Amino acid sequence: MKIKYELIKNYKKARLGKLKTNYGTFDTPMFMPVGTLANVKTLTPEELYDMHSAVILANTYHLWLRPGEDIVDKAGGLHKFMNYNGPILTDSGGFQVFSLAKKKDISEEGVVFKSHIDGKKLFLTPELSIQIQNKLDSDIAMSFDECIPYPASYEYAKASTERTIRWAKRGKDVHSNNNQSLFGIVQGGEYQDLREYSAKETVKLNFDGYSIGGTSVGEDKVTMYNMIDYAIKYLPIDKPRYLMGVGEPIDLLEGVERGVDMFDCVLPTRLARHGNAFTRNGRINLKNLKYKEDFTPIEDNCDCYTCKNYTKAYIRHLITCDEMLGGRLLSIHNIRFLIKEMEEIRESIKNDNFDKYKEEFIRQYKNSD
RNA sequence: GCGCAAUUGGUGAAGGGGUUAACACGGCGGAUUGUGGUUCCGUUAUGCAAGGGUUCGAAUCCCUUAUUGCGCC
Numbered sequence: 001m002k003i004k005y006e007l008i009k010n011y012k013k014a015r016l017g018k019l020k021t022n023y024g025t026f027d028t029p030m031f032m033p034v035g036t037l038a039n040v041k042t043l044t045p046e047e048l049y050d051m052h053s054a055v056i057l058a059n060t061y062h063l064w065l066r067p068g069e070d071i072v073d074k075a076g077g078l079h080k081f082m083n084y085n086g087p088i089l090t091d092s093g094g095f096q097v098f099s100l101a102k103k104k105d106i107s108e109e110g111v112v113f114k115s116h117i118d119g120k121k122l123f124l125t126p127e128l129s130i131q132i133q134n135k136l137d138s139d140i141a142m143s144f145d146e147c148i149p150y151p152a153s154y155e156y157a158k159a160s161t162e163r164t165i166r167w168a169k170r171g172k173d174v175h176s177n178n179n180q181s182l183f184g185i186v187q188g189g190e191y192q193d194l195r196e197y198s199a200k201e202t203v204k205l206n207f208d209g210y211s212i213g214g215t216s217v218g219e220d221k222v223t224m225y226n227m228i229d230y231a232i233k234y235l236p237i238d239k240p241r242y243l244m245g246v247g248e249p250i251d252l253l254e255g256v257e258r259g260v261d262m263f264d265c266v267l268p269t270r271l272a273r274h275g276n277a278f279t280r281n282g283r284i285n286l287k288n289l290k291y292k293e294d295f296t297p298i299e300d301n302c303d304c305y306t307c308k309n310y311t312k313a314y315i316r317h318l319i320t321c322d323e324m325l326g327g328r329l330l331s332i333h334n335i336r337f338l339i340k341e342m343e344e345i346r347e348s349i350k351n352d353n354f355d356k357y358k359e360e361f362i363r364q365y366k367n368s369d
Numbered sequence: 370g371c372g373c374a375a376u377u378g379g380u381g382a383a384g385g386g387g388u389u390a391a392c393a394c395g396g397c398g399g400a401u402u403g404u405g406g407u408u409c410c411g412u413u414a415u416g417c418a419a420g421g422g423u424u425c426g427a428a429u430c431c432c433u434u435a436u437u438g439c440g441c442c
Binding site: 034035036037041042057059062089091092094095096098099100116117142145147185211213214215216217224242243244245246247248251263264265266267269270271273274276285287288289322324327 | 396397398399400401402403404405406407408
């Protein structure tokens with residue numbers, strides 16, 4: 001079956017909902033950790049369940065190159081391949097074309113670009129992206145889009161946005177996995193009328209959910225929040241809304257306030273590997289000398305495995321020595337931090353005090369040390 | 370005891386009279402938003418074994434001392 005979204009409650013524009021999938025039912029708004037190469041870097045599925053993580057995000061482009069969608073198919077699909085019994089969303093590869101192809105040639109048909117592994121010439125089309133995702137057998141597939149750089153001229157953004165809509169239709173036409181839902185992606189750059197146009201045209205194609213893409217590509221916060229506002233009012237209330245690639249603690253609050261249901265971001269795991277941890281008082285860098293003899297947990301009242309068992313001084317030691325356990329322990333903490341934040345956000349919506357929760361969270365987060 | 374050579378930061382070192390002592394590693398700090406796990410950026414010797422001298426100018430030349438290495442009695 002496809003996913004089903006049920007809107008439970010509104011608090012102004014913020015939404016409380018339930019997302020029913022073949023791998024369980026989950027509350028929204030939610031945060032989804034990124035597992036590009038069929039794993040959330042350094043973590044096991046059991047560890048993800050323990051921190052109440054639900055959906056994870058894997059990547060079409062990366063799995064297409066290695067190991068190849070046929071291998072995953074032979075394994076019995078992505079869930080069996082990676083031993084994950086929660087819902088999986090696959091990104092389409094559109095963002096990778098934007099982020100890691102130095103030379104790319106975008107045409108109506110698709111994108112020609114070079115493999116980041118061996119430089120081999122690749123050609124990815126909307127149809128191919130969907131076909132690969134069908135084989136990967138994720139629960140949610142994403143349309144193949146072009147992520148517009150920032151800044152971009154109006155003419156470029158308009159042409160690209162219109163093409164992304166044609167690509168969305170082409171992908172939908174070949175989509176053939178009845179156990180997989182398909183989301184459309186709103187683009188439009190920073191332009192209000194293009195965001196509106198993109199949202200309306202994408203909705204006409206009748207997807208199972210809608211994403212807001214093309215954010216967090218170098219624009220300032222105000223511009224990013226505007227990008228959400230411009231588009232989200234044209235999205236149907238009975239379908240999930242997913243803000244792609246956004247995951248700073250404050251951005252989650254800003255997104256929820258505007259009506260976003262789902263977020264994903266590499267930040268908690270990437271920051272972890274570089275020694276950074278989220279705390280209620282802002283981000284800290286465990287590499288800092290001041291933690292050398294700090295034998296307290298990252299956060300005293302955090303319920304994660306890391307905080308219940310390890311000290312800052314020990315994690316600093318691991319990170320300093322480039323030991324993988326350091327990145328693992330910090331990944332556990334950082335993901336749990338965002339998931340816990342979402343739990344509290346949902347609770348605050350339920351209790352009609354989201355505004356107050358948001359204000360208090362931001363006040364504390366920015367008042368670091 | 371005599372002769373020869375060496376001594377530059379936390380480390381490996383470049384520079385053999387011209388001004389701010391190269392580069393690398395390490396250290397310290399920052400960045401990171403649909404992940405190219407090894408990335409990027411900033412900073413880090415007011416000082417060249419110590420002292421004295423020559424010179425407009427010395428890590429670079431000279432002298433003394435110390436330490437280290439090699440060779441010879």
